[in-house]
Amino acid sequence: MSVTIKDVAKKANVSPSTVSRVISDSPNISEKTKRKVRKIMEEMGYHLNLNARTLVQRSTQTIGIVMKNSISQSLQNPVFPEVLTGISAYCHKQGYSMCIATGESEEDIFQDTVKMVQGKKVDGVIVLYSKKDDQLVSFLINSKIPFVVLGKPILDSPNIMYVDNDNFQAAKDATEFIIKRGHQRIGLIGGDLRFEVSKDRLNGYLAALSENGIKANNEYIKHISYNREQGAQAVDELLNLKEPPTALVITDDLNALVVLLALRERNIKIPEQISIVNFNNTMISRLSTPPMTSVDIQTFQLGYQSAKCLIEEIKDPTMVNKRVIIPAVIVERESCIDLTKEDSSKN
Structure with a gap:
């Protein structure tokens, strides 16, 4: 029995x-x-008896995952596998499975998520991005299904729970890290400005320059999307300036790798001629040549806490929505030279 x-x-x-x-x-x-x-x-x-429990509770013990691009594109960026590992770790602990929305376009992914939610295939959804005019978030709010956004949402709504870094402060800290090492001509290579993370990191960079009495130069600011041609063009435009930057803040280490390759092809030495501080601190930063100084956004924790918040809300729908901020820290390696030491050694 x-x-x-x-x-x-x-x-x-x-x-x-x-x-x-x-x-x-x-x-x-x-x-x-x-x-x-x-x-x-x-x-x-x-x-x-999971089957009986599902019937009684009308629960699937499954959460949906929505990426900003197709799976093939998203998984090329090592941030997303690390985030998914964090989500998976907490889901496993709680007996939940994951279901990833699929499709080659934004509309395909949206429609797959609609089917997932309306077909009651998931108990909640994690959205792995935040961007302006996103029909998906509006749909999830109207559907009254528990969901969490990874990133600060555009809509200032009590119905939206999110997990994020303070990307403004992290970019400000990264830029000040370079300034303290004697650099004044500092460029930024950012990401797609449709996404809030890119806007926040741009604004943090600009704030650091302003607070340190450095005038922002629009010619030093470029935006690329993991594309070697775009990276090469951005590098050429920066190097051809009358006064090229001596340092770059690059807001994603996949973009940093693209830039690093372009600089190497042009025989520019890192950090002797251009210093680099990037973001995300994935294996790219650790294994590149030279290893890159990087802002560690703790991708595993972003995923883990996203899943934790969502499953807690699924279990207790009366819970007040959380805003969880994961601290970011700078991990210093070999890609940023200290000009103040260089100057003192010349005297």
Whole structure:
């Protein structure tokens, strides 16, 4: 005969409702009680009937993942696999599966997400980007399904829960890191300005220049999208200036790799001729030549906390929506030269 919740409750000397709350990982049950009940469940060989639970709760134990591009494009950027690893880690811990919206275009991905939600294939959705005029977020709000945005949302709505870095401050810190090392001619190579993360990093860069008495030069600001031709063009335009920048803030390390390759093809030495500080601190930054100083946005934690927030909301729909900010830290490597030391050595 199979072991029931009542059998576990009796042996643990708790109510059946307490056992049910332990199974759903309710925050209202103490960790001590959870450990006790789970140990007894294991000893008695109790196994949760997921099919029956799904029918009773109308739960799929699955969350939807929406990327900003097709899977093939998104997975070329090492940020997304690391974010997905964080999401997967928390989902596994909670007994949830993941379902990724597919499609080659934004409209395809949107329609696949609509089918996912309206077909009740998922209990909630994580949107791995934030951009202006996004029909997907409006759809999710109207659908009243729990969802989390990775990135600061455009809409200032209490209905939107999000997890993000303070990208403005992170870019400001990265730019000031370069300024403190004696650089005055500092360029920025940013990403697609349709996305909030790109806007915030641009504004953080501009704020750092302004606060340090450095006039922004529009010719030093370029935007590219993981494209070698765009990277080569941006590098040529910067190098052909009368006073080229001595340092670059690059807001994504995949773009930084594109720029690094273009500079190498033109025999520009890093960091002797141009210093680089980039963002994301994925394996690209660690394995490049030279290894690049990078802003670590803690991609695993971004994914982990996104899943945690979403699953907590799924389990408790009355929960107040959270705004979780993951700290970013600069990891110093070999791509940024200190001009103040160079100057002092000449004296």
